[in-house]
Amino acid sequence: MTDDASTPLLEPRDGLPDVVTDTDAAKAAIAAFAAADGPVAVDAERASGYRYGHRAYLIQLRRNGAGSALIDPIAVPDLTAMGAALADAEWVLHAASQDLACLAEVGMKPARLFDTELAGRLLGLPRVGLGPLVDSVLGYALEKGHSAADWSTRPLPEDWLRYAALDVELLIELRDALEERLIAAGKLDWAHEEFAAIAAAPQQEPRPDPWRRTSGLHRVRDRRRLAVVRQLWYARDELARQRDLSPGRVLPDAAIVEAALTMPTSADAMSAMPVYRGRSQRRELSRWFGAVADARALPDKELPPQTAPYDGPPPPRAWAARQPDAAARLAAARARVTAIAEAHQLPVENLLTPDTLRRAAWQPPTPPTAEAVAELFRGRGAREWQIGLTAEAVAEAFANPEPPEAASGPAPASGPAPASGSASESGDAGAPPAESPGSSA
Structure with missing residues (x-):
């Protein structure tokens, strides 16, 4: 669907709800959401560019039968009861890993979730931001004018609240439409594995240095x-x-x-x-x-060392001189994994993280059987669907690597392709960065 054909989404269908700012209003919202059924759309607004840390300054919820709720977690900082009321529900979030930590701070943690951004990646959609997804999948245009606003502002302006309410207005409908596409593409099981991994992931440790x-x-x-x-x-x-x-x-x-x-x-x-x-x-x-x-x-x-301690391999650009065999393995394996990702219309980083592949190529199992490679990938957190698609092809690449300059396009393997919650790692060295509360990126 083109931008010209999309319909602007300007107002919540049930009107703009009052912000929940006291215990009585919170109890009423909890009761309403507990009595409703089906998935619950969840979003949070932060003020990371303005305030220290990444706490939530507004939490938006929507569920069929309960409508929408806008909750001020500064005025009502303990939402454990809301988390308990939604314990059996599937939570629908967009880019869930961005919001789960701040939701956990107020006592809300999902047992099951559906990540619409990750679903879009698994489907190979070219633009997976919430606005583009709602536009291309549902045909509605969301205004994104306040995403970088200072959400610690009090009182919050009405147009900001409207924007926040609209972010969850169609999230359940988007979830349903994406699920249908995942089923048609044979990728729903992959998505379930990815969503379960995100929900079960431990809280990220502070980054050293x-x-x-x-x-x-x-x-x-x-x-x-x-x-x-x-x-x-x-x-x-x-x-x-x-x-x-x-x-x-x-x-x-x-x-x-x-x-x-x-x-x-x-x-x-x-x-x-x-x-x-x-x-x-x-x-x-x-x-x-x-x-x-x-x-x-x-x-x-x-004095601090010139470079940060790191337990992984050196930057790949140095491999040809230091470990030419490892360079050949990496080139051959990259080509095969890329071909598999392209065959299944997936971003390659969602099929297998670059860090996982680099570590495996630098220090492969001996002998590099498919079973040994699978176990190595499993130890690095790869999901079973990812392992099923890549382990055999990577093992073959390790056993019969071509010289780096010759390894340009191996044959694709069969099977489905990726969708993981892992972030793309485009740098040459180091594990993916984890932002600390006080870091100013």
């Missing part, structure tokens, strides 16, 4: 300057936490990197730097220069 996520860190070339970045990052994080502000609003990453490159020797020298001339930076100048001075005073043995 979160300061290494500082934008522009690649410009910092020695350990002493890295120590400046680290000290400033933690000084900023502490202040951001105290003020409940996004770290980037307290001190931009660019200011951290410039201080590390310049290494000012006094507070006056630091205040002369363009990135520290603003009123807010001057007000905290003693804090920022103190961090620089602390880094200067560290003994060499306490």
Whole structure:
């Protein structure tokens, strides 16, 4: 369906509900949703670019028989009873992994879910954002004007609330339409495996050395300057936490990197730097220069290593020189996995994460049988449908790799293709980044 044929979705069909802001209203909403049946559409709005952390500032629900609810989790911070009322329901979310952590903070955790974004990926749809999916699958146009708004604002403007309510207005209908397509494509079982894996995933551990996520860190070339970045990052994080502000609003990453490159020797020298001339930076100048001075005073043995510790293989660009056999295995396996993904109209990263394939190619099982490769993939969290599609082809690639320059297009394997909740890993090295509450990406 084209954009010209889509119908603008402007108002919730039942009108805009009042925001739930007290215990009595919360109890009424819980009773209504407990008495209803069928899947429940769930969404959450955060203020990550404005506030510290990733907590929810509005939670939207919709269920047949209950209508829609907009809940203020700041006014009603404990929604354990709502989570219990919906314990047996399938939750329908879009890009579920983005919202599950903030929902868990208020006591809401699904036992079963349907992720419409992941369903779109499994179906090989070209655009899987909520707006494009609703448009292409259902023929309605959603307005996305407030997705990056400061949802910690109180009171929330009516047009923001309308936008939030419309985000769950058609989520159940979208789920039903995508399920029909998954059945027709023979991919519903894959989707169920993926959804179960997302629902069962443990809470992500904080990233070690979160300061290494500082934008522009690649410009910092020695350990002493890295120590400046680290000290400033933690000084900023502490202040951001105290003020409940996004770290980037307290001190931009660019200011951290410039201080590390310049290494000012006094507070006056630091205040002369363009990135520290603003009123807010001057007000905290003693804090920022103190961090620089602390880094200067560290003994060499306490300086951070130039590169982050990592238990995986080196970047693939170095393999040809260091381990040409591994480079050949990776090239051959990549070609086969890519062919399988294309044959089943799936993003290759949803079929098998690049990190899993790299690790397997660097240190393959001996001998590289399909069973051994399957067990290796299973240990890395691959789902059974992914293993069934890829293990034999990867084992063949490991057993008979072509030289990297020759491995361009192996024959596709049979079977279904991917859909995993894994994020695409396009970088050459390192595990996929996990954003810490205080990191300013």
